[in-house]
Amino acid sequence: MNTSYLLKESNTNDDGDDDSQGNLSRSWGNNPENHNLHNKTGLRILLLVISSLFFLFIIAFLIRSQLSDWEHLSEPWKPLAQPWQLWINTASLVVASIFFQSARFLSRRIDVGNATQYQKDFRIAFQCLILGGIFTITFLAGQLYVWREFVQLGYYINANPANSFFYLFTGMHGLHLLGGMIAWSMTVSRVWNGASLEHLKVKIDLCAIYWHYMLGLWLVLMFFLTSSPETYATLARLCGL
């Protein structure tokens, strides 16, 4: 919560006396212009909830990693010692994020007054949006490929808690991206059906924020999945575990 705003808004003393008439202009009100702001705020609060969720998963991971039966997946000859496939997947997600950012940039600078430029920018923005989705699907397919590799190598979900957490982290992250893909597909279909530019701009903005977050989250998860046993031990000690 933005506390500076809270203080600025406080025109009422402890007895509730109205000591200012100026607050009307500072009120958020219920204006339609604020609807975009509502969407962004809603998304940011959702990201806060997702952060809380994964923070707790990571804490559970750190605690569990300090118990004796944990077999680190990042040790030599283990599948995450050289996680090249994960890096390729990560690159896909980075590219997806770049495309979403490009679409966001283009949709922001679109000039409705210049019809030719408008058509061009609108088309490129839409293409970037589509490509962002395609690279996300590539990422998810790549993650499924890694799962298949794990299974073929005998690293089943119940064989060791380290494996369990690998499937849990990648699965939960993938599910969140799939949720994003639902929003993405709704946006694409609305554009396809001739939704307004204003509508497209807001939705692309929201998609871009969500995808950047998902990329950041994946990098954090990958750090934990591929770190050395010493790193886990140090982090666990820092957390007092």
Add this chain to the structure above:
Amino acid sequence: MSYAEETEDIALHEPKGFYSKYVWSQDHKVIAIQYSLTAIVAGLVALVLSGLMRMQIGFPGSLEFMDANTYYQAMTMHGMIMVIYLLTALFLGGFGNYLIPLMVGARDMVFPFVNMLSFWFYLLSVIILFASFFVPGGPTGAGWTLYPPQAITAGTPGAEWGIVLMLVSLAVFIVAATMGGLNYVTTILQARTYGMSLFRMPLSVWGIFMATILALLAFPALFVSAVMMLFDRLLGTSFFMPEMISMGQQLDHKGGSPILFQHLFWFFGHPEVYIVALPAFGLVSDILSVHSRKKIFGYKMMVWAIIAIGVLSFIVWAHHMYVSGMNPYFGFFFATTTLIIAVPTAIKVYNWVLTLWKGDIHLTVPLLFAVAFIFTFLAGGLTGLFLGNVVVDVPLSDTYFVVAHFHMVMGVAPILVVFGAIYHWYPKITGRMLNDTIGKLHFWITFLGTYAIYFPMHYLGILGMPRRYYDSSEYEFIPQSAHDLNAFITIAAIIVGVAQILFLYNLFHSYFKGKKSGNNPWKAASLEWMTTETPPIHGNWGEKLPVVHRWPYDYSVPGVKEDFVDQTVSETQLQAMIESQKVKS
């Protein structure tokens, strides 16, 4: 009354037929009623389960079907339904949905479709939970805390299907609560009407706002523990399951940490106490102020206390785990934080009492419930100070003292507020008053009855009577007097349970036959009473939004004909009102 200068151009999802108006409604008021009725039905099931349990405790063997398994299943379902599916859903989904837009001057929640989804996910979670009564093995009997390894080990009732349905239901509930929570927080932050600054919001909104933030941050902990336990149960992982032998068989699990589950569960579980308590604090503040015709004492202090309690509630969770074993320094830390949380809580209690002090107290039914809440919360809170200390908690932890404590502080106290709030806002919701005589009868039976139930439990606890025992009649260390007391408690519980029929009757009867309430029967100053129509129409405010000029607690204002000044009256209008009153007199 002041209105905005311009009308807005907002799509309001106007209902077009019966289904879009009453079933697939996106109107916050209808969703609130849907939430509330579902929660009340769930709560009635939990009430019946508690009656069955009390029969077994007070009169062992009196119910033929009540064996140990059934007892533990009833206990588990009673606890979980009351805490999550009744209280959380009713305070946030019910009161939150109904009151937030009306109190902050919005036309609806900012995401009405998501709000509707929130209710349907909630209903789905209730259906999944109740389905466990009908699956092989019945519902889980692991206790409402669902501790592993017991919860998913053969021999525990419902270890096959019941626990799976419980965990899935909780996960679905959390999705519902998150969708609702996004709405409440965003609406409060960004859809307040003109002039409605944060420090002009009623304390009800503040309480629900902070409780929602707690829910958004704490429910993920329950989600994490539910998902990981589902993995342990269904996929054979060992997140929580240690190496163990069950029924003479070595299980496939090994190395998991049951304590890890406890940490995750209570990281949710303790804020959950305040997810229930903070809305109750807010609602009771408003009820006290209106019915004692006095401004709330120390408004800003009350707001900061709500925020402080919310923040502190995240660093006290391990006081539920003193007997699970922990580093003594951790015990010291958590005991200290637990006792510190008593400071903002005490501030609130003092301020409620000082609000009543020298007020023009109207002994209405809502006020009776509000005052009863103060007594009950104080009693439950003080025993919390006992249990917050490690050395006192260890001997009392598994006794009826704890049962008495948590029922007083987060069972009876919030339920008293629920009743008070329903009596208070029912006229706004339906346009009719609840019957006063039935209300008072309901109040006295419920208030005195719950004390007859829970006060003696403190003595049973100090006597050393263990909780969770299915049948305590065969233990020599439990004297006959304890059994007699248990029989007395059971009779009181049955009376209180049956008396709730009065409340239900009042709700239904008054809906059709109650006295017409008008717009503002309590002469309250807050915005929800300023709607153009009662019950408020779709969109709440007619053509233009109201403009707010003051806080919602201007009662007993000198020189004004009515003894209150509502939030929409400007300083100029107030001066004019005072002048005209002077002329008349």
